[in-house]
Amino acid sequence: MKMWFRKNPPKREEHTLFDLILQYKKSGDFVHFHNPQTPQPYWISYFGSLIDVEILHRDILPYLNRTALTSIKDVKKILPFEDVLITSERQIIEDALLRGSVLIQLHEKDAACALVRAEMKKSREVTIPEEEYSVVGPKEAFVESITTNLNLVRTRLPISELQIREYTIGSLSKTKVAVLYIEGIANEENINTVCQRLENLEFYQILDSSFISQLIEDNGNSLFPQLIDTERPDRVAGVLAEGSVVIIVDGSSHALIGPISIMELFNAFEDYYINWQMASAFRLIRVLAVSFSILVTPIYVAVLTYHYQLIPKDLMVTLVSSRRTIPLPPFLEAVILELTIELLREAGARLPTKVGQTIGIVGGIVIGTAAVDAGLTSNVLLIIVALAALASFTTPVYRMGNTIRLLRFPFLLMAELWGLLGIAIAFLFLMNHLLRLTSLGRPYLEPIYPPRMKDLKDAIIRLPFSLQSNRPHFLQPQDQKRFLKNKASEVKDIDE
Amino acid sequence: MKTEIKPEFLVSPFLVSFLVHGTQYGVGVLSFQRELAEFVGHDAWISIIITGFIIHILIWMIYTMLNNDKGDLFTIHQRTFGKWIGNLFSLLFILYVLTMAITVLRSYIEIVQVWMFPLLKTWPFALVLLLIVYYVVTSGFRAVTGICFLAVVFPAYLILTFFVPIEFSNFRNLLPIFDHSIYDMVKSIKGASLSFSGFEYLLFYYPFIKNPASSQKYAHYGNLFTTLLYLLIMIVTLAFFDQEYLKIVIWPTLMMWKIIKLPFVERFEIIGVTTWAVVMMPIICLMFWSASRGIKKLFKVKQKKALVVLLFICFTISCFLTERETIQQYNQWTSEIGFYILFCYLPVLFVCYHIRFKMGKKI
Numbered sequence: 001m002k003m004w005f006r007k008n009p010p011k012r013e014e015h016t017l018f019d020l021i022l023q024y025k026k027s028g029d030f031v032h033f034h035n036p037q038t039p040q041p042y043w044i045s046y047f048g049s050l051i052d053v054e055i056l057h058r059d060i061l062p063y064l065n066r067t068a069l070t071s072i073k074d075v076k077k078i079l080p081f082e083d084v085l086i087t088s089e090r091q092i093i094e095d096a097l098l099r100g101s102v103l104i105q106l107h108e109k110d111a112a113c114a115l116v117r118a119e120m121k122k123s124r125e126v127t128i129p130e131e132e133y134s135v136v137g138p139k140e141a142f143v144e145s146i147t148t149n150l151n152l153v154r155t156r157l158p159i160s161e162l163q164i165r166e167y168t169i170g171s172l173s174k175t176k177v178a179v180l181y182i183e184g185i186a187n188e189e190n191i192n193t194v195c196q197r198l199e200n201l202e203f204y205q206i207l208d209s210s211f212i213s214q215l216i217e218d219n220g221n222s223l224f225p226q227l228i229d230t231e232r233p234d235r236v237a238g239v240l241a242e243g244s245v246v247i248i249v250d251g252s253s254h255a256l257i258g259p260i261s262i263m264e265l266f267n268a269f270e271d272y273y274i275n276w277q278m279a280s281a282f283r284l285i286r287v288l289a290v291s292f293s294i295l296v297t298p299i300y301v302a303v304l305t306y307h308y309q310l311i312p313k314d315l316m317v318t319l320v321s322s323r324r325t326i327p328l329p330p331f332l333e334a335v336i337l338e339l340t341i342e343l344l345r346e347a348g349a350r351l352p353t354k355v356g357q358t359i360g361i362v363g364g365i366v367i368g369t370a371a372v373d374a375g376l377t378s379n380v381l382l383i384i385v386a387l388a389a390l391a392s393f394t395t396p397v398y399r400m401g402n403t404i405r406l407l408r409f410p411f412l413l414m415a416e417l418w419g420l421l422g423i424a425i426a427f428l429f430l431m432n433h434l435l436r437l438t439s440l441g442r443p444y445l446e447p448i449y450p451p452r453m454k455d456l457k458d459a460i461i462r463l464p465f466s467l468q469s470n471r472p473h474f475l476q477p478q479d480q481k482r483f484l485k486n487k488a489s490e491v492k493d494i495d496e
Numbered sequence: 497m498k499t500e501i502k503p504e505f506l507v508s509p510f511l512v513s514f515l516v517h518g519t520q521y522g523v524g525v526l527s528f529q530r531e532l533a534e535f536v537g538h539d540a541w542i543s544i545i546i547t548g549f550i551i552h553i554l555i556w557m558i559y560t561m562l563n564n565d566k567g568d569l570f571t572i573h574q575r576t577f578g579k580w581i582g583n584l585f586s587l588l589f590i591l592y593v594l595t596m597a598i599t600v601l602r603s604y605i606e607i608v609q610v611w612m613f614p615l616l617k618t619w620p621f622a623l624v625l626l627l628i629v630y631y632v633v634t635s636g637f638r639a640v641t642g643i644c645f646l647a648v649v650f651p652a653y654l655i656l657t658f659f660v661p662i663e664f665s666n667f668r669n670l671l672p673i674f675d676h677s678i679y680d681m682v683k684s685i686k687g688a689s690l691s692f693s694g695f696e697y698l699l700f701y702y703p704f705i706k707n708p709a710s711s712q713k714y715a716h717y718g719n720l721f722t723t724l725l726y727l728l729i730m731i732v733t734l735a736f737f738d739q740e741y742l743k744i745v746i747w748p749t750l751m752m753w754k755i756i757k758l759p760f761v762e763r764f765e766i767i768g769v770t771t772w773a774v775v776m777m778p779i780i781c782l783m784f785w786s787a788s789r790g791i792k793k794l795f796k797v798k799q800k801k802a803l804v805v806l807l808f809i810c811f812t813i814s815c816f817l818t819e820r821e822t823i824q825q826y827n828q829w830t831s832e833i834g835f836y837i838l839f840c841y842l843p844v845l846f847v848c849y850h851i852r853f854k855m856g857k858k859i
Contacts, residue, residue, distance in 0.1 A: 306613075309763045418621070420766065421608060424773040428628050435642040436635040448649075449642040450508065 018109050020090060021045055024097070034108070039068035043105040046118070050100035055118040060102060072106055075114040085115040098174075123148055129231050131398050134270035141231045146176050146250035149233070153180060153248075153255075156237035161185070167198050175206040176250040180236075185243045187476040190259060193440045194245045209252040218438045223406060225399040226439040228264060229254040235269040243477030245440075259440035261447065261474055263459040266290070268396035271462050280461035287460055289391035290400075294407050296388050297334050298415035298423050300381060304330040306419035322378040331416040333377050337385040338408065340367060345389070345405075446474040501703055507641045509711035515782070516555075516695050516718030518644035521725065522779045523603045524691030526772070528726070529733040529748040531687035531831075536676045537739050538669055541730045543684040548723030550685070551692050554838065555719060557846040558695070559712045562702045564853065569699035570793050576849045583794055589699075590790040592837055594806060596693065597783040599830045601625065602814045604776050606823055611750060611769050619815045625773075625780070626807045632781045633788065633803055637704045640785045644778040651771045657764065658729055661752045665735035689835040690827075691726065694779065695719060696838060700786035784810075 024030045024045070032045040042064060046056070063078045076084045085101075087093060088111040097103060100119025105112075123145035130141070142149045154162065165179045177198060181191050197216040206212060209229055217226040227247075230236060236246050236255050247256040266286045271279035303310055304319070311319060326333060344363040348356040368386070371377045392404045407430070414422030437444035447455035455473050457463045469485035471477040532540035565572050569589060573582035601622060609616050632639050698715060705711045733748050745751055749768075756764035784806055791802035817823050 307763075307766050310761055310766055312757075312760065312762050315760060418616075419612070420770040421612060421773060424770045425624055425628065428774060428777055429631070431646055432628065432632050432635065432639065432643065435632075435639045435646075445642070449645050450511075451645065 016109075017088070017090065017093065017105075017111055017113060020094065021103075035065070038065045040070075040106065042069070043108050044102060045097075045105075046102040047097060047100070050098070050120065051102060051118045052100075052120040056102060060104075060116060060118065064104070069106060072104075072110070072112050072114055075104055075116075079116060081116055083117060086112060087115065088112040121145065121147070126152065132230060132232050132235070132269065132396060134268065134273065137270055137273040138232075138234050140233055142233060142248075142253045142255060144251050144253050146178060146248060149248050149253075149255065150178060150180075152233035153236050153240070153246075156233060157182070157240060162240070165195060167195075169198065169201050169203065169212075170206040171202075171204045173205040173207065177206070177212065178248045180240060180246040180248060182240050182243070185241070185471070185477050185479050186245055187243060187478060190243075190245050190440055190442075190475065194247065194258065198247075206249060207251065209247065209249040209254045209256050212247060212249055213256050218440065219436075222433065222437055223403045224262070224434070224437060224444070225265065225397065225403070226260070226437065226444065227256045227258040228260050228397055229256055229399065230269075230397075231255075232269055238269065238272065241482075242471050243475040243479075259438075259442040259475065260444075261439070261442070261455075261459075262434065262444055263447070265395060265397045265400040266460075267462075270396075276462050276464045280463075283460055283462060286394050286396070289394040290404055293388045293391035293404050294411060295423065296384050297338060297381075297408060298411040298426075299420070300384055301330045301334050301412060302415040302419040302423055305416065319378075319380060322380045325375045326378050328376070330381075331412070333381055334385070334412060337371075337377055337381060338412070340371075341385055341389045342405065442474055442476075503706075505637060506704055506706045507638060509705055509707055510714050511641050511645060512698075512705060512711040513714040513718035513721070514645045514648050515641060515701065516698070516715050517722050518648045518778045519694030519697060519782050520692055520719070520722040521648070522691075522694065522776050523600050523607070523772070525726070525729065525775075526607060526747045526749045528688060528691040529730060530742060530745060531690075532684045532730070533734070533739065533742045535680045535684040535687065538671075538734050539674065539676045539681075540684060540734060541670070541727055542674070543681050543688060544723065544726050544730050546681065547685050547688045547692055548719065548726070550839070551695060551719050551723075552716060554842055555695055555698070555712075555715050557842060558698050559709075559715070561846060561849050562699070563709050563712075564849075566703075566708075568702050568793075570790065572699070572845070572849060576845065576852050586790060586794055589837070590787050590794075592833060593697075593783050593787045593790070594810065595830050596834065597780055597787070597806075598810050598813050598817075599690075599827055600776055600779055600783070601810060602817050602823055603827060604772065605814065606820070607747065607750075607769055607772070611747075612766060618818065619811070622811055622814045625777075626811055628777065629781050629784050630803065630807060632777075633785045634800060637701060637785060640778070640781050643781055647774050647778040651775050654768065654771060654775075655725065655728075657753060657756055657768070658732055660756050661732055661736040664755060665732060667735045669735050669737075669739065670731065685839075686835045687831070689838055690831040692719075692722070693834050693838055696842070697782055697786050700789060701782075 021032055024047075025032055027047075029047055029049040030045070031048050032043070034043050035041060044060075044064075059080055063080070064075075067074070067078045069075065069078070073086055076086060085092070085096065093103065093113065093115065096115045096117075100117065101115045102118045104114040104116065123143050126140050126143055126148065128139045128141060132141075140152060142152065150164065159182070161183045163181055163183050167177045167179070168174050169177050179191070179194055179198065194216070198212075201212075201215055203211070203215060213225070213227045213229060214220060219226065231254050233255075236248075236257065239257050240246055244257050244259065247258075249256075266283055268282070271283060274282075304323070308316070323330075328336070340363075344360060344367075347363070348360045350356075351359060364386070368382055372379055372382055388408070389405075392401050395401045395404065411423060411426045414426040416422070418425065434445050435449060443450060446452060447459050452473050454470060457467060458472065466485075469482055470480050471482055473480075529540065532543055536543055561572055562568070565575065570582075570586050573586045576582060577585060602618075605616075605618055605621055605625075608621065609618075632643050695715065695718075702708050729749065733742065733752065736752055737745065737748060742748060750765045753765040753768045754763070758764070761767065784803060787806050788799050788803040791797065791806070792799040795802075817826055
């Protein structure tokens with residue numbers, strides 16, 4: 001009697017397992033039943049909505065019904081599972097039940113019980129990446145299950161140095177969050193920064209990796225993404241090998257990569273699958289497209305409002321004949337058209353794919369032509385705005401595209417206020433902001449500032465692999481060398 | 497007194513060349529030709545070389561003091577003149593920095609008013625520019641250096657534009673060489689001092705450089721680049737303009753841009769003036785950073801508060817400078833003060849410091 005008290009001091013009633021079960025029974029999907037017909041009667045309880053009934057019927061019940069159990073520890077011997085847990089600790093039992101374990105007891109009021117994992121694994125098939133589609137290269141994308149995602153990464157990096165640290169975040173959602181890095185390559189400081197921020201995170205619900213990225217970013221008020229979200233396992237494997245830290249969140253089909261520099265927002269992972277000349281050209285086009293997209297409408301407004309002297313005579317004729325009948329000032333004209341484009345984009349994004357496409361075409365062609373015919377906007381501006389919108393979609397990272405489209409409006413406003421000078425001022429503000437920004441404590445504008453020649457090899461352009469023998473410097477990897485250079489690029493003489 | 501600066505706030509030594517060049521190459525570039533040509537006419541390019549050479553010597557002096565002291569202007573002043581007088585000199589130096597900042601800001605706004613927006617009020621534009629300055633300076637010295645670097649790299653395309661007027665130039669304008677007396681040369685150096693000033697902020701940001709002693713050569717490179725660039729602009733200007741005409745042109749560089757014609761752009765000077773907003777930004781930022789840091793060290797106040805006060809003073813004074821003549825007068829004064837501080841006070845300080853240092857060693 002004395003021993004019994006010491007083991008289970010019943011201070012409060014709900015501390016016993018039986019009371020816990022009674023409490024759970026209030027929920028309709030909790031199953032708790034007794035099987036008295038078998039050699040050894042037992043009690044079994046689980047959440048019907050969390051477990052896989054097939055496992056229960058195939059792998060648990062037949063064995064329990066067949067064998068006579070003398071103590072609860074025998075469950076471990078007879079069931080074909082490697083991790084049957086025998087415990088009497090309430091916290092563990094509660095967690096396990098809520099994560100899809102089956103609880104087995106010999107007597108209803110026993111404190112000790114066996115826990116068998118039988119959670120229902122539901123996840124969709126691994127599909128083709130949609131946001132970061134690439135013509136060449138692998139076509140697998142992450143899904144919503146963390147186990148599948150970790151599998152997709154680990155199969156690409158079958159090395160023991162790939163470390164995974166797991167966290168449970170969210171007071172309500174209890175989301176599993178995994179931090180991945182390669183030991184010996186990734187910088188300790190980066191890993192510690194990520195882990196520290198995740199440990200300090202207090203939030204009630206993590207539904208997607210974007211929650212995490214918003215919560216742990218260096219500057220939450222910045223428009224610019226400071227962690228890249230990707231749905232490509234190959235990209236994750238690639239950056240892990242460079243020394244980045246990756247965060248994978250259960251229930252999210254996007255992994256987070258950090259630290260990043262702004263140039264990585266212009267890199268599609270496809271760049272590594274095509275030859276370097278092509279890749280460099282495409283990257284340059286993307287950088288040009290982004291500057292074009294931000295600046296071209298403001299410049300149109302600035303020049304037509306204040307600096308018409310800038311335009312040469314011949315070009316002026318074209319512009320004037322296009323704008324002759326337009327009743328609106330350039331600024332209003334531009335704002336209306338920009339808003340129309342945003343409207344079309346938003347409507348297209350909210351509607352199902354097929355309808356969205358139709359809306360895009362109908363809206364684009366019909367409204368555009370009608371607006372010009374009606375004399376509300378000029379042809380020139382229509383071309384400019386459409387091109388700018390198109391250019392904003394060239395960024396491989398979706399969030400960056402949004403940033404660019406939003407950035408255009410302050411620039412427009414400044415252009416209306418002070419012409420080209422206003423644009424220069426907005427540009428200065430933007431530059432300062434980018435200079436100030438950090439990603440996990442690393443400078444965001446690198447390799448432009450601080451200027452690092454070595455990192456330019458894989459920034460605005462991508463040089464051939466044989467020249468990329470060093471890992472990017474800004475990640476401060478522990479091991480700088482990717483491979484030994486002299487072996488890869490041996491110089492041979494003629495006919496040798 | 498001496499506080500160690502955390503390593504994450506330090507900048508690489510080679511960025512010093514951008515800091516030096518970026519602060520020298522400012523508003524003066526648009527107008528410095530006239531002040532030189534006024535005294536030495538077509539020999540102005542010689543005085544550019546001489547001034548550049550003198551600046552090299554001054555940079556050497558500054559580095560000798562700083563390497564010896566491992567501190568900045570304030571520790572040097574204190575060691576040389578004692579606590580009170582030293583601090584007084586430091587305060588005067590900060591005042592000089594502030595007046596220079598006002599000159600740069602007001603001259604730029606004046607250019608904007610003359611060339612782009614004649615009806616633009618001074619205060620809203622000054623306010624916005626100073627807000628940017630506040631934003632940069634509060635981000636710390638690394639951001640100030642970053643702006644310096646970007647402001648050298650981005651507008652670098654303007655260097656190409658200085659070659660365009662060569663097509664319409666007559667290089668015989670440069671002959672005969674050495675046509676002026678030494679006295680005229682000295683006077684012209686005085687005129688050039690404003691456009692070459694900017695290296696003296698080394699005295700403030702020296703402790704923020706990684707391995708500061710190794711940065712000396714980069715400071716010299718920066719000054720060398722400035723000298724070469726000024727030389728190019730000067731020679732092109734002299735060859736492009738008639739001498740008598742040059743004496744009445746206020747902004748010769750802007751005038752030269754007028755002849756640039758591209759298939760899609762005319763009146764290039766508007767683009768030039770716009771780009772100049774990016775060029776002159778780091779100068780003001782570095783000036784305010786230096787001045788506010790100085791006040792922080794002298795009076796033990798928060799740098800942010802000092803910065804706000806300085807920006808407010810600058811804003812008020814720039815708003816009161818309304819007439820073209822007053823601005824001209826003000827620039828004249830600061831140019832004069834700048835000349836004496838750079839070319840007289842710094843060597844005197846150098847000598848005093850060394851005398852004091854030797855004496856201190858003996859005692």
